[in-house]
Amino acid sequence: MNARILDGAAVAAAIRERVAGQVHELAARGVSPRLEVILVGDDPASRVYVAAKGKACLQVGIRSGTHNLPAGAGGDELAALIAALNADPDVDGILLQMPLPKPLDGRAFLDLIDPARDVDGFHPTNVGLLHQGRPAFVPCTPAGIVELLDRSGVALTGARAVVLGRSEIVGKPMAALLLARHATVTMCHSRTADLAAVCREADVLVAAAGKPALVTVAHVKPGAAVIDVGVNRVDDAALVARLYPGDAERQGQLAKRGYTLVGDVDFTAVAAVAGAITPVPGGVGPLTIAGLLQNTVTAARRRRGL
Numbered sequence: 001m002n003a004r005i006l007d008g009a010a011v012a013a014a015i016r017e018r019v020a021g022q023v024h025e026l027a028a029r030g031v032s033p034r035l036e037v038i039l040v041g042d043d044p045a046s047r048v049y050v051a052a053k054g055k056a057c058l059q060v061g062i063r064s065g066t067h068n069l070p071a072g073a074g075g076d077e078l079a080a081l082i083a084a085l086n087a088d089p090d091v092d093g094i095l096l097q098m099p100l101p102k103p104l105d106g107r108a109f110l111d112l113i114d115p116a117r118d119v120d121g122f123h124p125t126n127v128g129l130l131h132q133g134r135p136a137f138v139p140c141t142p143a144g145i146v147e148l149l150d151r152s153g154v155a156l157t158g159a160r161a162v163v164l165g166r167s168e169i170v171g172k173p174m175a176a177l178l179l180a181r182h183a184t185v186t187m188c189h190s191r192t193a194d195l196a197a198v199c200r201e202a203d204v205l206v207a208a209a210g211k212p213a214l215v216t217v218a219h220v221k222p223g224a225a226v227i228d229v230g231v232n233r234v235d236d237a238a239l240v241a242r243l244y245p246g247d248a249e250r251q252g253q254l255a256k257r258g259y260t261l262v263g264d265v266d267f268t269a270v271a272a273v274a275g276a277i278t279p280v281p282g283g284v285g286p287l288t289i290a291g292l293l294q295n296t297v298t299a300a301r302r303r304r305g306l
């Protein structure tokens with residue numbers, strides 16, 4: 001392996017420590033930040049994420065609560081819950097876990113969240129501000145990635161950056177943040193012609209397409225920084241053996257849990273040519289929750305003019 005491993009877990013720990021300090025400072029002013037999380041349905045991955053968010057809040061001293069609505073909950077019930085949280089002055093952050101079960105339209109409900117408490121940065125007001133270059137609440141994963149790149153010494157000004165994937169949660173805000181940092185940004189997606197050639201232009205490649213091991217050595221310029229946002233559950237033993245040859249821990253995990261988490265990047269092969277790379281797990285994942293904690297404290301401060 002040539003590539004330097006970008007340690008998202010270490011950067012996330014540093015962010016959490018900073019946030020814990022800010023919570024402490026707020027406590028001295030009688031302010032105790034509070035996050036409320038809404039989970040609709042029983043998607044297993046969402047359950048894991050929501051539990052992790054609650055635990056992380058506890059660890060840095062942020063109060064948090066979870067509201068579980070059944071998969072068959074009506075839109076009226078969800079809208080009423082969001083309205084009640086918006087009306088509660090003690091609530092600093094409101095997070096609606098995505099995706100919502102069908103037929104609920106996630107975007108329609110994200111639009112109902114008070115932008116001043118939209119700690120995900122998904123409300124159109126916050127999306128618009130980000131694209132105007134005057135960010136309010138920035139989506140947690142891309143914000144964490146920029147902090148990881150900065151702390152790892154990866155230059156962005158003048159760099160060619162390619163973002164693979166155009167989701168509202170990662171791809172689009174990622175591109176806006178890189179542009180704000182003076183990178184030359186290209187967005188590509190499943191219908192991009194000659195995807196490998198476009199990706200090979202990148203000094204900084206962010207893979208957020210949701211396809212296991214889509215990014216191969218053919219997509220990576222030697223020396224590039226490769227950020228892997230993918231979290232794909234893979235249960236195909238032959239694929240896992242090909243992607244992680246000789247990795248007994250992965251094989252064991254697959255046998256025990258029935259799946260292993262694989263990123264959007266063919267890690268073993270790409271690490272041989274990239275200059276820097278994030279692993280899955282332990283790369284980008286921990287940064288998302290760290291960003292959420294930061295946004296919650298920021299919301300608590302701003303709402304009080306602090």
Ligand code: GUN
Nearest residue numbers: 095096097098099120169
């Ligand atoms: N689903 C996957 N990632 C996220 C996230 O960052 N926020 C919310 N609300 N839902 C998600």
